[in-house]
Amino acid sequence: MNKLHNKFLLIIIGVVVFGSAIQVSADKLNNATSFCIDGECFYGRSLGIPVNTLGLSEEELNDESVFASMLDVNIEDYVKIYNDLPETYGGKLLDVDVVRCFYPLFNDSEGSAGKFTRSTHIPASYFIDYIYYEKLCHLKNKGGGKVILMAGGDGSGKSTAIKKLYKEKFECADIIKDGTMRNFDFYQNLIKDLIEDDLEVELVYIFRSIEKAMEGSIQRAIKIGRARPIVETANAHYHAQANMLKFYHEFGEQIKFTVVNNESSYEDIEIVEDPINFLKQKEVAYISEESVLRRAWTAYNAANKTGLSEESRLLIEKGFDQTKLGSAGSFQKRVISYFKTTIKGLVDKLFSI
Numbered sequence: 001m002n003k004l005h006n007k008f009l010l011i012i013i014g015v016v017v018f019g020s021a022i023q024v025s026a027d028k029l030n031n032a033t034s035f036c037i038d039g040e041c042f043y044g045r046s047l048g049i050p051v052n053t054l055g056l057s058e059e060e061l062n063d064e065s066v067f068a069s070m071l072d073v074n075i076e077d078y079v080k081i082y083n084d085l086p087e088t089y090g091g092k093l094l095d096v097d098v099v100r101c102f103y104p105l106f107n108d109s110e111g112s113a114g115k116f117t118r119s120t121h122i123p124a125s126y127f128i129d130y131i132y133y134e135k136l137c138h139l140k141n142k143g144g145g146k147v148i149l150m151a152g153g154d155g156s157g158k159s160t161a162i163k164k165l166y167k168e169k170f171e172c173a174d175i176i177k178d179g180t181m182r183n184f185d186f187y188q189n190l191i192k193d194l195i196e197d198d199l200e201v202e203l204v205y206i207f208r209s210i211e212k213a214m215e216g217s218i219q220r221a222i223k224i225g226r227a228r229p230i231v232e233t234a235n236a237h238y239h240a241q242a243n244m245l246k247f248y249h250e251f252g253e254q255i256k257f258t259v260v261n262n263e264s265s266y267e268d269i270e271i272v273e274d275p276i277n278f279l280k281q282k283e284v285a286y287i288s289e290e291s292v293l294r295r296a297w298t299a300y301n302a303a304n305k306t307g308l309s310e311e312s313r314l315l316i317e318k319g320f321d322q323t324k325l326g327s328a329g330s331f332q333k334r335v336i337s338y339f340k341t342t343i344k345g346l347v348d349k350l351f352s353i
Contacts, residue, residue, distance in 0.1 A: 044068065047075065064119040085098065089171075093176045094175065095128070099123075102124075114309075146200040147175045147177065147200070150206070151203055151204065151206070155214065155220070160266060181244065184239070188250070202256040203255060203258065205279075207261055215303055221308055222307040228315070233296055234292045241286050
């Protein structure tokens with residue numbers, strides 16, 4: 001692309017990542033710019049990172065193009081750096097957020113993480129996919145291994161749980177794939193492929209109520225500028241839990257299910273003895289995405305937002321329409337109406353037989 005950051009193209013880039021330096025020349029970046037096939041454009045050749053799938057602004061697109069090209073032309077160097085980072089546990093933990101930090105501007109100043117979250121997301125995700133499939137091939141060649149798929153909404157504390165329970169739960173895994181597990185179809189196919197490859201699969205869901213998660217998300221936005229729309233946070237929390245139960249009914253004993261309770265303090269993080277029944281408890285189970293969104297909005301309004309930037313506030317509230325929620329009373333009425341209609345239908349069907 002012609003609009004790669006001029007401030008990077010005019011000089012030799014020194015990318016310093018956790019004490020390791022990779023020199024990327026302007027010519028090398030130019031050689032890694034986009035190519036198109038059937039109207040779809042990609043950065044470079046190694047990772048096949050698609051261009052602007054998130055509807056980025058011109059400034060964000062410039063950052064995405066630089067970061068994508070950096071990763072593409074130095075893929076093996078960055079893989080080695082990633083595997084050597086203590087927070088990846090020898091490369092076992094595959095975490096998009098760790099890769100974002102490879103972009104020099106991501107942690108350049110206070111609030112910069114939030115500014116560059118969108119523009120670094122796709123390049124970092126494709127980098128993680130590259131490592132994932134590389135490790136998967138290694139496991140298949142050696143005849144087996146264990147893959148842990150993480151699940152849990154934003155702010156549930158997945159990284160914290162891994163740190164606390166690493167020796168007990170995660171050390172035995174060959175791959176720990178971080179994620180929310182909100183996308184049912186994607187993870188369903190992923191799990192099926194792992195089972196077909198005779199790999200041991202374990203789903204680990206981290207439970208933290210939407211109220212506690214919102215508190216943590218707001219503090220993160222205040223501290224480093226990273227924020228996410230509240231509608232997306234509620235969606236991830238609801239679907240992560242719902243999909244965990246769906247996968248339990250679909251795959252049963254073919255895979256292992258673990259639930260970690262992270263509702264209290266770090267010291268109290270623990271593995272639940274009966275994970276499925278735990279998720280069905282009244283104080284744990286999410287009834288609907290709408291109810292989770294209402295709870296998230298209530299928690300957001302009640303939280304201490306001192307220090308929250310206007311930019312972060314607008315992003316958190318982006319896409320939220322309170323009028324579409326209705327009142328809690330109206331929601332309860334719709335639930336009651338639904339069950340009345342369902343029961344009436346069953347009775348009518350029974351007497352028509």
